Amino acid sequence: MKPYSTIAIACLLILLTSPCLNAQSITWQRTLDTIPNSIFRRTIESPGNIYAAIGSGVSIASGGPTKMMFVKFDQFGNILAQSFFDTSDTDVYDGYWIENAYGAGYIIAGAGEGLNGDAYLVRSDENGRVLWQRTFGGLELDQARCIKKDGDNGYILLVTTFSLSAEADILVIRTDSLGNQIWSTVIGLPNSIDVAREIEVTPEGGFILIGTRVTMGVDSMYLVKLSNSGNIAWERTYRVMRASEGKSIEQTGDSGFLLGGICDSSQNNMRSILIRVDSIGNVIWTRTYTTNFNEWCKSIRVINDGRFAMCGMSDSTDLGFERAIVRICDLKNGNIFLERYFWGSVWTYTQNSFESVELLSNRGFVLSGFADFGATRAFVVKTDSLLQVTPVGINHSGDSLGNPAYLTATPNPFNGNTVISFYTHERSNMEIQLFDLSGRQVYQNSFYSDRIGLNRFRLDLNESQLPSGIYFCRLISGASPEMRILKLAYLK
Numbered sequence: 093m094k095p096y097s098t099i100a101i102a103c104l105l106i107l108l109t110s111p112c113l114n115a116q117s118i119t120w121q122r123t124l125d126t127i128p129n130s131i132f133r134r135t136i137e138s139p140g141n142i143y144a145a146i147g148s149g150v151s152i153a154s155g156g157p158t159k160m161m162f163v164k165f166d167q168f169g170n171i172l173a174q175s176f177f178d179t180s181d182t183d184v185y186d187g188y189w190i191e192n193a194y195g196a197g198y199i200i201a202g203a204g205e206g207l208n209g210d211a212y213l214v215r216s217d218e219n220g221r222v223l224w225q226r227t228f229g230g231l232e233l234d235q236a237r238c239i240k241k242d243g244d245n246g247y248i249l250l251v252t253t254f255s256l257s258a259e260a261d262i263l264v265i266r267t268d269s270l271g272n273q274i275w276s277t278v279i280g281l282p283n284s285i286d287v288a289r290e291i292e293v294t295p296e297g298g299f300i301l302i303g304t305r306v307t308m309g310v311d312s313m314y315l316v317k318l319s320n321s322g323n324i325a326w327e328r329t330y331r332v333m334r335a336s337e338g339k340s341i342e343q344t345g346d347s348g349f350l351l352g353g354i355c356d357s358s359q360n361n362m363r364s365i366l367i368r369v370d371s372i373g374n375v376i377w378t379r380t381y382t383t384n385f386n387e388w389c390k391s392i393r394v395i396n397d398g399r400f401a402m403c404g405m406s407d408s409t410d411l412g413f414e415r416a417i418v419r420i421c422d423l424k425n426g427n428i429f430l431e432r433y434f435w436g437s438v439w440t441y442t443q444n445s446f447e448s449v450e451l452l453s454n455r456g457f458v459l460s461g462f463a464d465f466g467a468t469r470a471f472v473v474k475t476d477s478l479l480q481v482t483p484v485g486i487n488h489s490g491d492s493l494g495n496p497a498y499l500t501a502t503p504n505p506f507n508g509n510t511v512i513s514f515y516t517h518e519r520s521n522m523e524i525q526l527f528d529l530s531g532r533q534v535y536q537n538s539f540y541s542d543r544i545g546l547n548r549f550r551l552d553l554n555e556s557q558l559p560s561g562i563y564f565c566r567l568i569s570g571a572s573p574e575m576r577i578l579k580l581a582y583l584k
Contacts, residue, residue, distance in 0.1 A: 118168060120474050122165075123465075127149040128467050130161060130470040132147040133146060134147075134188070134448045136458075141167035143166075145163045146162055151176045162177065162190075162198075189237065191240060194269055199239055200214040209235075211229050211234040212227055213247075213249060226267075230256065234263070235253075237290070238290045244297075249267060250262070250290070251263040252288045261278055262286045264299070275321065277322035284306060285306035286303060286305050290302050290339075292343055298325065300316070301316050302315055302338040303316075304336075304338050310334075311335035312330060326373060328369070336355040338353045339389060340352040341392075348369055348376065351367040352365070352402055354388045361382070361385055363380045364389030365379070365380050366380075366402065381419070387405070388406075391403050392449070402449070405417060406433075415435065415444055416445050417431065418459060430546075445461045446471075455476075456476045458474045459475070501565070504581060505583050506581070511548050514547055516569065522540070522567065523537070524567055525565070526563045528561065535558070537551075551565070553582060559584060560582055560583050563580045566578075
């Protein structure tokens with residue numbers, strides 16, 4: 093027994109000193125139960141394992157209307173700082189976007205509501221205290237939807253404005269590091285409604301933005317490429333099914349772009365839509381997604397392993413939208429690798445939604461949105477790389493999302509039964525077959541896989557008459573011509 097004890101002690105020492113064990117993937121989720129009518133629209137990672145969120149909510153201290161709300165979390169989800177922004181005590185303010193600023197602190201985009209509400213730009217310190225603020229707009233409503241660093245010590249601000257024409261237009265403003273305007277560009281047609289959502293800085297120093305253009309009462313996803321000086325290089329519209337809206341954009345690393353949004357099907361239900369395009373907006377592929385009835389894609393982010401994450405809300409009953417949803421998909425064709433649902437509130441007939449997904453340095457994700465408890469509450473979730481929220485001490489930081497060709501058995505060799513593990517990118521009928529060395533089929537079992545991602549099937553040969561030997565296991569997916577082979581050693 094002594095040698096086994098020595099081996100056990102050695103293994104324990106290896107585990108205790110393992111870098112994977114020390115690099116814990118700390119995950120959590122939180123709702124702001126004490127802040128009524130609140131929502132998080134974006135949460136980002138900051139240096140020092142800090143997470144900063146922007147949205148809106150009602151200040152308990154002052155009461156009154158909803159204000160732009162900033163919350164800072166530590167690595168465990170504890171609140172470190174919280175503040176509210178406005179320029180008028182009596183007006184409603186919404187926060188839409190937050191970025192790490194040049195130097196310490198944040199740059200934040202939002203809007204004041206009302207007939208003459210202005211686009212609102214705030215530079216704060218690391219605890220949400222205002223360092224300076226700027227407003228942009230005219231006599232009507234103007235909303236700053238997105239802000240990015242321009243790569244030249246300034247910022248690029250994306251605004252939806254109602255102040256420049258009878259309909260909504262898109263306004264792009266470039267500022268210096270202090271928020272002073274350098275130039276602006278107006279995008280719109282006399283008889284169209286143009287709404288802005290997100291903007292990206294492209295590698296050559298230009299800009300690409302996504303939104304929605306409405307002409308003759310029909311919505312289309314709207315993509316615009318701008319030069320470094322704000323001139324329109326090209327523009328494209330995309331309409332899938334009855335109508336389409338653009339919500340989010342990401343660069344794909346090959347000079348192309350991934351567009352996310354929603355579309356209205358011929359069955360009059362909403363679906364998520366993803367469109368991958370090349371460097372000048374030509375469509376590479378289009379994919380729609382739905383679960384049961386309605387689904388809305390609100391945010392997408394490209395992962396550097398050839399996949400992307402998307403999030404939003406979906407329902408299992410018509411117009412319920414009771415589930416916040418997040419997926420990981422293949423960038424090559426849009427196939428689903430993994431999807432999960434989250435509920436900040438489990439009240440009946442209430443909504444849960446993710447408004448944004450962001451990638452983290454440890455390969456995990458942070459998701460922002462709201463949960464409905466009769467009144468909305470801001471909702472934030474920090475997951476690991478497999479979209480899981482697990483107790484502190486359970487480590488998934490070294491895990492990776494499985495390859496769709498993955499097929500393994502544990503144990504192997506086996507006596508009696510073994511567990512076959514495999515990944516699927518969509519729900520489908522599956523079939524497991526066994527063949528002996530002569531190629532004769534000796535076993536078959538069909539089943540339905542209702543789970544996207546990692547699946548397991550228990551192969552039990554205890555009641556079979558098969559002799560010991562080498563067998564080949566074949567897995568067939570009914571959703572595609574996908575076929576996988578695994579060699580098994582059966583010891584009876």
